[in-house]
Amino acid sequence: MARNPEGALTDDEKRIVKGFLARGDRNQDIQALVNLGRKATINSARVTEVKQDDAIVPASDADLDFFKEKKKCYDPQTGLNLYDDERLIRAREAMLLAVQVFNSPTLRFKAEVFAVQANIAWTYLLHEFYLREGAQIIQEDGRSLLLSQMIAREDCPLSQGIKDNLESLKQIRDAVEHTLFRRADNRFLSIFQACCLNFEKTICMLFGPDVALSNDLSFSLQFAKMDFDQLVQVQDFDVPEHIRTLEKQLDEDLGEERLSDIEYRFRVVYTFENSTKSKSHIKFVHPDDEGADEVRNVLIKREISDKLFPHKAAVVASLVQERSGRQFNTHNHTQAWRKFDVRPRANVGQPENTNKDYCIYHLAHGDYTYSEKWVDFLVSYLAADANYKELRKFKL
Incomplete structure (x- = not known):
């Protein structure tokens, strides 16, 4: 059903309202039902106009029952509807599932599940984008566009850094089908983290802040404190040769500038030192934020203590x-x-x-x-x- 941003009823909505009036529903109840999930709400005068217009044909009982069922499926937080926004809902759920599995302390199939689910999430997201742009996503063979095909299009809305990240994600997903990752989850953590941040940025850019995933996520907690030496050692512990080969393959086609893009691989620098309670918090600074250049200069500048x-x-x-x-x-x-x-x-x-x-x-x-x-x-x-x-x- 088409949405009308002007606040007037569409022809289909007029037939629906006429049908509920014929059933004997009260004007205020019909108005409240129509306004559920609607961007621009209607007032009682619109219902009265339909009531007085004998030329409007009432909708069938089946159409009225479906209209009621559909109105029950709006998410009050995101404004998404299962019937109108199914791909977008599935995109959000696939990414949430990827993050939840990766953050679970009891699961061992982390990198594999994340790569697969995140790939699905991005595919649904771009399918929805191209459909709303009026593009055809079903090919002649009956299959929908692949993620790799969509990021290769000239009208793709993604930056080069995000495209590079998704290309690496695809290669990791392909490797999952044929190799055993063992304990290699941390090797791809920076790529996965960038993928999450990119997804959040893109879904808000394309579909608005109401559908952001940050409302449904929080930082994962751990029971063991970080030991710097252990963190360094774990990066190289028990990593199979085919994982090292895959890492090299992911980077070999990218120049230094693209490799250092934070949208390709997310990086954080931690420093360990005493501080007062008011200064003892971790702060994440986006490269585009005000003051980011100053922070970067501080991080990379080396001065001798004397x-x-x-x-x-x-x-x-x-x-x-x-x-x-x-x-x-x-x-x-x-x-x-x-x-x-x-x-x-x-x-x-x-x-x-x-x-x-x-x-x-x-x-x-x-x-x-x-x-x-x-x-x-x-x-x-x-x-x-x-x-x-x-x-x-x-x-x-």
């Missing part, structure tokens, strides 16, 4: 006294780093647990050095008389 933390304690005390005009010696400096928990005290088990904004520990010669940022902080803090007096009273 350049970033050039000052020993005596130098810090001298600089602070000079710039603040306050009396400030090494004893006051000790009061300061203890007050602000900048570094651990002597003879602790983990001397490297410092506030990395201000201080680092040098394992080679067993002492601490401080940053220019720490000097600036102290100068600013001591500018207030109350702060200066409070620090000098701080007990070690």
